[in-house]
Amino acid sequence: MADKVLVCKDCGAEFTFTEGEQAFYKEKGFENEPQRCPDC
Numbered sequence: 682m683a684d685k686v687l688v689c690k691d692c693g694a695e696f697t698f699t700e701g702e703q704a705f706y707k708e709k710g711f712e713n714e715p716q717r718c719p720d721c
């Protein structure tokens with residue numbers, strides 16, 4: 682797995698969905714990637 686750059690749905694800013702965060706999401710069983718940057 683690699684870091685991914687996602688675009689925030691609210692403000693349009695790019696933010697990084699890191700490997701560690703992806704692992705955390707997977708562990709929690711979340712199917713969706715984050716839609717918003719940490720600021721939103």
Ligand SMILES: [Zn+2]
Binds near residue numbers: 689717
């Ligand atoms: Zn945002």
